[in-house]
Amino acid sequence: MARVLEGEGRASPDIRRAAFDNDGLAEPVRTFVDKVAHRARTVTDADIGTLRNAGLSEDQIYEIVVCAAIGQATRQYHKALAALSAATGRT
Amino acid sequence: MFVLIRVFSGHPVVDAVKLAFYRPGFYRGGGLTQEAMRGPSEWSVADRELMAAYVSKINETEFCIAAHTATSALAYNDGAKVSATLADLETAPLTEALRATLRMLGKLTRENNVDADDIRRVLAAGASEQQIKDALAVAFAFNVTDRLADVFDFAVDDSAAINAGAKYLLARGYR
Numbered sequence: 001m002a003r004v005l006e007g008e009g010r011a012s013p014d015i016r017r018a019a020f021d022n023d024g025l026a027e028p029v030r031t032f033v034d035k036v037a038h039r040a041r042t043v044t045d046a047d048i049g050t051l052r053n054a055g056l057s058e059d060q061i062y063e064i065v066v067c068a069a070i071g072q073a074t075r076q077y078h079k080a081l082a083a084l085s086a087a088t089g090r091t
Numbered sequence: 092m093f094v095l096i097r098v099f100s101g102h103p104v105v106d107a108v109k110l111a112f113y114r115p116g117f118y119r120g121g122g123l124t125q126e127a128m129r130g131p132s133e134w135s136v137a138d139r140e141l142m143a144a145y146v147s148k149i150n151e152t153e154f155c156i157a158a159h160t161a162t163s164a165l166a167y168n169d170g171a172k173v174s175a176t177l178a179d180l181e182t183a184p185l186t187e188a189l190r191a192t193l194r195m196l197g198k199l200t201r202e203n204n205v206d207a208d209d210i211r212r213v214l215a216a217g218a219s220e221q222q223i224k225d226a227l228a229v230a231f232a233f234n235v236t237d238r239l240a241d242v243f244d245f246a247v248d249d250s251a252a253i254n255a256g257a258k259y260l261l262a263r264g265y266r
Contacts (some may be wrong), residue, residue, distance in 0.1 A: 006104075037102045038203075040241035041151050067193050069238035072203070077231040079204045081224075084172075086207035088220055 001072075004066055010059040011067075019064045020071035028054050029064065036065055037072040105196055106154065107156055107236070122237065125190035125265040127204050127228040136261070137166035141173060142229045148177050149200040154235035154245035159233075161257035188231035194225065196230045 005016050018024040022037045028050050035043050051061050085091050128139050140163035147155035159176065164170035180193055191213045199205045215225055227257040248256070 006092035009117060009266065033159050036238055036242055040238040043242045045190050045244075050221075062114065063117060065239065065242050069235045069242075070118075073231045073234035076203050076234055077227055080199050080210075080230075083205050083207050083210045084220065084223055084227075087214065090139065 004063070004070060009063045011063040015062060017061075018069045019067040020074075022068065022071060029056075029058065033064065033068045036068040038070070046084060103211040106243065107158070107240065110245075112237060120232070121265045124232040124236070125163060127225070127232045129264045133219060134189075135166070136170040139165055139225075139229050140166055140194065140260075141176060141189075142196060142226055144173065144177060144199050145180070145231045145253050146196055146230050146233040147237050148221060149197050150234070150241070152240050154240045154249045155233060155237050157247050157253050158256055158260075161253045162260045165257045166255075166261055186217070188213075188217035188222070192218050195223075196226060199227075201235060213238045 005020060006013055009016060011019075013027070016027070019029070019033045024035050025033055032043075032047055032051060034046065048061060051064075052058075056064075128137065128143070132139065135140075140159050144156055144159035144163050147159060153262075154175070160173055164173045168174065172184055176185060177194070180190060180197070183190070195205055195209050195213050198209060210223065214220070218226075247253075
């Protein structure tokens with residue numbers, strides 16, 4: 001996980017972290033990342049085109065998608081583990 | 092970029108494999124998925140493949156539904172059981188522990204949250220704490236993979252390729 005956020009990449013660590021968090025992004029990346037997090041099946045080539053027109057490269061877009069996907073799955077996972085701890089009284 | 096990923100390999104491999112090798116220095120995902128799907132667990136491989144198929148069904152990710160339905164069916168040697176689960180979880184011929192676990196994974200995937208009562212119901216149905224953790228690891232892996240498959244538009248292969256992929260996943264895993 002640290003590798004996708006902080007390792008070598010074409011998108012800045014700040015953007016990768018913000019994509020992971022789905023927070024603190026400017027348009028058009030903000031809308032795109034929220035779509036990856038919550039409605040990934042509705043992402044279209046046109047959405048990718050919007051990012052390309054905004055000056056992002058394919059490699060940068062790829063990295064943003066990976067960070068957004070891992071971020072959303074991580075939030076789900078941590079919430080479920082917290083619920084498990086609450087249910088069992090163990091941390 | 093979809094074209095780039097599709098032509099990345101000249102070999103007739105499914106899109107999931109192409110993505111895994113697209114930029115392995117940045118993200119591969121195989122190690123984590125391998126651990127969740129094939130590492131030590133009280134859940135069988137077939138059970139975990141069924142979880143992968145079920146989570147993918149909630150996400151409506153056609154590629155992963157097809158791949159893991161086939162893999163689970165092969166691992167159980169019981170396609171009807173897998174079909175019944177995806178058609179109606181409540182009436183499928185499953186142990187209550189697995190049914191309750193799938194129900195909880197479905198809620199987590201759909202609503203991005205579960206609470207302590209949701210977990211208590213899974214424990215009451217007979218799943219152990221460790222089984223819940225193992226199931227959450229499967230859900231994590233596929234909530235990542237489903238999103239990548241959706242955004243990168245993985246093509247749903249014909250049934251021969253899907254079945255070949257299922258045999259490969261059972262023989263070799265996700266590494």
